[in-house]
Amino acid sequence: MKVLIANRGEIAVRVIRACRELGIPTVAVYSECDRAGLHVRYADEAYAIGPNAPSESYLRIDKLIDVARRSGADAVHPGYGFLAENDEFAAACRDAGLTFIGPSPEAMARMGSKTAARRVAIDAGVPVVPGTVEPLGPSVGEAEIARLADGIGYPIFVKAVAGGGGKGMRLVASPEDLASAIRAARSEAGSSFGDPHVYIERQLAFPRHIEIQLLADRFGTVVPFVERECSIQRRHQKVLEESPSVAVTPGIRAALASAACAVARAVGYTNAGTIEFLLDRDGRFYFLEMNTRLQVEHPITELVSGVDLVHWQLKIARGERLTLDPEATVRPRGHAIECRIYAEDPDNNFMPSPGLMLGRRVPGGPGIRRDDGGATPGLDVPIYYDPLVAKLSAWGEDRDQAIMRMSRALGEYEVRGIKTSIPFFRWLLDDDDFRNGRFDTTFLDRELARRNGEPFVAVPEAAERVALLAAAIHAYEGAARAGEARRSRGATPRGWTLTGRMDGLR
Amino acid sequence: MTIEIEINGRTRAVKIERVGARYRVEADGRVDLVDVARVDRSTLSMIVDGDREASHEATLLEGREPGEIEVYLRSGVVRARVAGAPGQRRWKAGSSALGGPGGPQRVTAPMPGKIVKVLVKPGDRVTARQGLVVIEAMKMENELRAARDGQVKDVHVADGDLVEAGRLLTVIE
Numbered sequence: 001m002k003v004l005i006a007n008r009g010e011i012a013v014r015v016i017r018a019c020r021e022l023g024i025p026t027v028a029v030y031s032e033c034d035r036a037g038l039h040v041r042y043a044d045e046a047y048a049i050g051p052n053a054p055s056e057s058y059l060r061i062d063k064l065i066d067v068a069r070r071s072g073a074d075a076v077h078p079g080y081g082f083l084a085e086n087d088e089f090a091a092a093c094r095d096a097g098l099t100f101i102g103p104s105p106e107a108m109a110r111m112g113s114k115t116a117a118r119r120v121a122i123d124a125g126v127p128v129v130p131g132t133v134e135p136l137g138p139s140v141g142e143a144e145i146a147r148l149a150d151g152i153g154y155p156i157f158v159k160a161v162a163g164g165g166g167k168g169m170r171l172v173a174s175p176e177d178l179a180s181a182i183r184a185a186r187s188e189a190g191s192s193f194g195d196p197h198v199y200i201e202r203q204l205a206f207p208r209h210i211e212i213q214l215l216a217d218r219f220g221t222v223v224p225f226v227e228r229e230c231s232i233q234r235r236h237q238k239v240l241e242e243s244p245s246v247a248v249t250p251g252i253r254a255a256l257a258s259a260a261c262a263v264a265r266a267v268g269y270t271n272a273g274t275i276e277f278l279l280d281r282d283g284r285f286y287f288l289e290m291n292t293r294l295q296v297e298h299p300i301t302e303l304v305s306g307v308d309l310v311h312w313q314l315k316i317a318r319g320e321r322l323t324l325d326p327e328a329t330v331r332p333r334g335h336a337i338e339c340r341i342y343a344e345d346p347d348n349n350f351m352p353s354p355g356l357m358l359g360r361r362v363p364g365g366p367g368i369r370r371d372d373g374g375a376t377p378g379l380d381v382p383i384y385y386d387p388l389v390a391k392l393s394a395w396g397e398d399r400d401q402a403i404m405r406m407s408r409a410l411g412e413y414e415v416r417g418i419k420t421s422i423p424f425f426r427w428l429l430d431d432d433d434f435r436n437g438r439f440d441t442t443f444l445d446r447e448l449a450r451r452n453g454e455p456f457v458a459v460p461e462a463a464e465r466v467a468l469l470a471a472a473i474h475a476y477e478g479a480a481r482a483g484e485a486r487r488s489r490g491a492t493p494r495g496w497t498l499t500g501r502m503d504g505l506r
Numbered sequence: 507m508t509i510e511i512e513i514n515g516r517t518r519a520v521k522i523e524r525v526g527a528r529y530r531v532e533a534d535g536r537v538d539l540v541d542v543a544r545v546d547r548s549t550l551s552m553i554v555d556g557d558r559e560a561s562h563e564a565t566l567l568e569g570r571e572p573g574e575i576e577v578y579l580r581s582g583v584v585r586a587r588v589a590g591a592p593g594q595r596r597w598k599a600g601s602s603a604l605g606g607p608g609g610p611q612r613v614t615a616p617m618p619g620k621i622v623k624v625l626v627k628p629g630d631r632v633t634a635r636q637g638l639v640v641i642e643a644m645k646m647e648n649e650l651r652a653a654r655d656g657q658v659k660d661v662h663v664a665d666g667d668l669v670e671a672g673r674l675l676t677v678i679e
Contacts, residue, residue, distance in 0.1 A: 351648050383617045459582040467577040467584035470564035472520045475588045
């Protein structure tokens with residue numbers, strides 16, 4: 001086996017590491033700005049695939065297939081994002097005689113349509129969020145949709161059938177807002193996904209986002225894992241995940257696992273995938289959708305199960321049988337938390353903060369795992385891609401210890417030159433409601449609205465004195481150094497600028 | 507040597523001298539004796555003599571303006587301005603981002619992207635933190651906000667425009 005990784009950043013590095021552990025040669029691809037990226041440096045071979053815009057490089061199926069041919073790779077790992085859930089890419093790999101490390105294009109296409117996926121769940125006897133079963137095409141009129149919405153009950157979400165990531169999605173509180181929401185969702189779905197079909201789902205009260213990771217081999221064995229809790233979201237984007245969930249009892253866990261396996265079996269799913277559910281306050285859960293790929297937050301499952309999911313992805317792809325004990329994988333071994341460290345400024349409305357990373361100090365020690373590769377010192381965080389710098393995960397014997405370790409690690413973590421979400425996470429980890437597990441998917445947006453821009457970066461007064469001492473010593477040593485340099489050159493001592501001194505120190 | 511250091515809008519005269527292997531630093535009517543080890547070109551390990559031997563690590567990076575430095579500490583980043591060493595050029599009051607208000611606020615695109623929506627028009631009164639322009643970049647929609655209260659002088663873009671990084675979007679007076 002020789003694997004082409006059709007991705008970049010931390011996930012490409014993650015896959016390369018697994019391949020290297022298994023003795024599998026790796027092939028990286030890169031756009032112009034990623035030439036010096038960690039994934040290129042780590043891989044055995046690396047091929048340029050074009051300009052920075054994803055549509056001209058990482059999304060170019062033809063170029064990726066061509067690199068596979070030229071390099072002699074016989075398998076392709078798509079990572080997440082880019083082409084990971086594109087069934088045309090999976091089919092193109094198969095047509096080119098390459099093993100796609102993921103499900104079949106048919107299973108992917110079926111779960112890619114949100115309404116088809118809901119139908120699969122219903123047929124498998126798994127509850128879905130109350131809503132429409134059939135996709136609502138452009139020919140379905142507003143009056144008809146209004147009638148359907150009344151039957152479901154407000155508040156409702158209008159969602160794109162081909163959607164994801166909060167795009168093409170509108171929340172409608174009452175009937176008078178329905179028509180404009182339908183128009184907006186259809187238009188956004190059409191422009192973002194090339195498919196204007198929408199469907200309606202009721203908005204649950206106090207929903208938690210709970211998902212089940214699973215692995216499935218080619219012989220019909222499906223193994224579920226302990227749930228992940230991903231309710232900490234900002235604008236429908238996960239920012240922190242943990243496993244297990246404080247809201248899931250052993251009974252709910254068993255029911256979730258069996259529901260997830262039923263859905264996966266119904267579509268003949270293979271390789272790694274995740275079934276997302278919403279869990280209400282009464283412990284009832286509803287199928288939401290399936291992610292037919294490895295997910296960003298997979299490390300926390302690895303930490304609480306002790307299983308390397310990427311190893312298994314590779315082994316399943318080369319035809320091996322799953323030998324994991326399905327009883328053991330649903331028993332949590334301690335607790336794990338992941339923070340997605342983004343290049344963004346939490347004190348400026350989480351504005352992306354791309355640019356040059358000047359330096360960093362990274363956390364380590366007991367229970368800490370860091371997956372980086374999104375950016376390393378001396379390199380730019382590119383403006384063209386997801387601004388994920390690194391994923392920081394902490395494992396503890398229980399939730400409290402995992403939180404303590406994460407807080408400690410966030411304190412050690414320093415990224416210089418660009419702003420990151422680290423200060424935001426320091427605040428979040430200290431929040432009472434978070435610490436007590438009292439939250440749902442609306443929690444973070446509500447908390448942030450309530451804070452109304454109150455800065456996360458609050459430097460204590462005592463630090464001013466330390467900064468003053470450091471600045472004085474730095475300036476003094478700079479002056480001394482500049483003086484020596486002048487004397488050694490035999491120049492007359494004259495006025496000089498701080499800039500000059502600073503340059504001398506860099 | 508006496509150095510002027512401004513932190514959080516307050517300037518102090520800081521007296522610093524070598525005393526044996528350590529530094530004696532006097533400021534705000536307080537004296538500290540500091541043992542320094544350089545970790546690398548920009549990072550200092552400091553042990554400050556007091557009731558206890560407090561250990562601090564500081565990384566110093568040059569800011570955009572001459573004399574501006576960012577001091578990275580365990581608890582966060584402190585911005586400082588340094589002047590007053592022999593021959594050191596002095597800064598002009600209110601001349602930089604540290605100097606607080608003064609001059610119109612020029613809102614520029616922080617990155618290349620697409621203008622999703624312009625939320626203000628010339629003549630509008632805006633308050634601090636009010637949204638001005640929504641720009642889509644790096645897969646996200648981002649709202650650029652006013653830094654302080656003011657009035658919209660010009661708007662240089664319209665919905666749907668593609669802009670380069672640094673492009674002037676609007677000016678707030």
